[in-house]
Amino acid sequence: MPASPIRKLAPFAAAAKARGMEIFHLNIGQPDVASPPEFWKALDEADHTNVAYSPSEGIPELREAMAKDYQKKGINVTPEQILTTTAGSEALVFAMTAILNPGEEVIVPEPMYANYIGFAVMAGVKAVPITTHIEDGFALPSVEDFEAKIGPKTKAILVCNPGNPTGTVYTDEQLEGLRDLAIKHDIFLIADEVYREFNYTGKPVKSMLQLEGIDDRVVMIDSVSKKWSLCGARLGFLVSRNEEVNQTALRAAQARLSPPTLGQIGTMGALTTPASYYEDVRSEYMKRRDLLVSRLRAMDGVVCPDINGAFYATVKLPVEDADHFCEWILGEFDLNGKTVMMAPASGFYETPGLGKQEVRIAYVLNCEKLGEAMDCVEAALKQYPGRTN
């Protein structure tokens, strides 16, 4: 795999750091908010003799607690329909491996989470992009547009909802459109719902597993990384009512023995987190989102669409080449010893040439730091020699 545009920035960031610059990291979805204390409490109280393998499918009590948690959210699944994985990453690879044969295709709206491409490579399958556009807030393409992409090798559609890198939340009607399409063409829906808790629409976000009439063709991906700021615990879930998919994924899980036991123990604690935690986290991210949107929209030539979920915005800058702007702001720019690292959006498009004027901003810093980061972006856009308007 070629180095991604984000990785290409690493030496520029390292050089800036070496010069003593403070860098605001808006480039990676690494939340700064605190994990639930219940996570640490469960770890502290665990048997400290040793750390044993868990069953390949996960600790039974964890799968039961997860099933109850989904049921509370109106997602009806049994513990047997939940496979514990080494983060959402592994769940996505297992899903692709279980659903697609090598060489087959999964349709994915772009801009997309860049690692989908890597996971598809690992599974030996092809991610076929369907382009969404900043002009209409990266809205889900129409059923007709999806249908035009479906060919004999198409086995699945993969959507991330709420969406990374766009912050888009899909409507029930849009999800139902995908359901009808999946039934009509006998394909699967893979729903990456790891940002479920980050929904600012005021209405509940529907899980693909709540769609009626398509029990056997949905595979949902979940993770503890984002909802509890536990990216390093490496714990995720593949949830499906399709027994064949679950059996195939289980065999893949058995080949790698066990998902991380410590993350599982802590997660059993995190599942007892009171509702106030989620409300506090959501209101914190909404404050940041509001700040980010108002600051960006006040900048000349910047296009910032509505952001309804997750903690990302993909925005258009008045620059010819955002890859270069992201290098320049790290390498040449300096606002009182501070600068910003952002992810060039070109890395989130599979279609070559798209997203050249866009960047992804992860608002994973508190409002004070985020405000300072926006000061940097604003000043940098004024100074940048490659500005277009």
Next chain:
Amino acid sequence: MPASPIRKLAPFAAAAKARGMEIFHLNIGQPDVASPPEFWKALDEADHTNVAYSPSEGIPELREAMAKDYQKKGINVTPEQILTTTAGSEALVFAMTAILNPGEEVIVPEPMYANYIGFAVMAGVKAVPITTHIEDGFALPSVEDFEAKIGPKTKAILVCNPGNPTGTVYTDEQLEGLRDLAIKHDIFLIADEVYREFNYTGKPVKSMLQLEGIDDRVVMIDSVSKKWSLCGARLGFLVSRNEEVNQTALRAAQARLSPPTLGQIGTMGALTTPASYYEDVRSEYMKRRDLLVSRLRAMDGVVCPDINGAFYATVKLPVEDADHFCEWILGEFDLNGKTVMMAPASGFYETPGLGKQEVRIAYVLNCEKLGEAMDCVEAALKQYPGRTN
């Protein structure tokens, strides 16, 4: 992948448990000894804000501490030559992926750790077995025998030393023979050394990385699972001085983002474990090994070779079909409400039909329980209807 002989035993074990039987688990390499308290202490003292991604290659301080630890053992490597992985399992997949192209071959002495086959499937490569024999203590085949297996597709030889499932420890001369072969045929050596600390020969066991004249063709696999009873921490290492291998493995590591952070934090603590821990653990396993060998050799018709390392023995039983015996001892046998689960050795041979009279016994129970387990095996062999002599 077909279900392994061990997995086929699972329903028999479940049924025995449902009948209220106590089962001595000699079937899996899940150590019962305590992990170093330093592991837990480091976790307790860690920043409890949240659990962040680590760099894909591992936390820098951990890689530095590991390098120092290797240097203390006479294995000269730098932190940059150590890639942190999600357990030894992932390190093995990365090693195969980095060294072999799809369809190429790695030669592995059999009986072998059964998951090597699964890892080879994941990497799209072929594990070619070279058979070792219980009659000569599963000694490493001669250089000539290895050479006869080397063909145009051969890219590596993989050995586990000290060995799972045989408990064999290879001599310096044997390792040097493999080195010369690797140089002659321009192939790699993959050394699975996760049992390094479990060496009962009284002489140091040489790491492949200590062989002279072959710096660039050795990839060593390490893990915290066995040495510190941390199987569930899912933390391992790929160690190599070959920069191209390291770069390729790093790209694979970047695709899965981060190895487990909690395991890394704990491991930094575990690396400060005093020497007495390892001595205590080794002497405990040697006591068990002595008990196991003496009990097995006292049983009519049982062949138990010398065991010099790891915590396994592959032994020959006076039965036609050890797969069936392992089912029978779980399903039909009962010694005061107790019985034994063992791993049929057929699952450790890639050549069909081999190992039918052998089982692998993991001596991961204390001497009292191990003695009771041996009582069961002894009594069962007397009662078993399929006995051969």
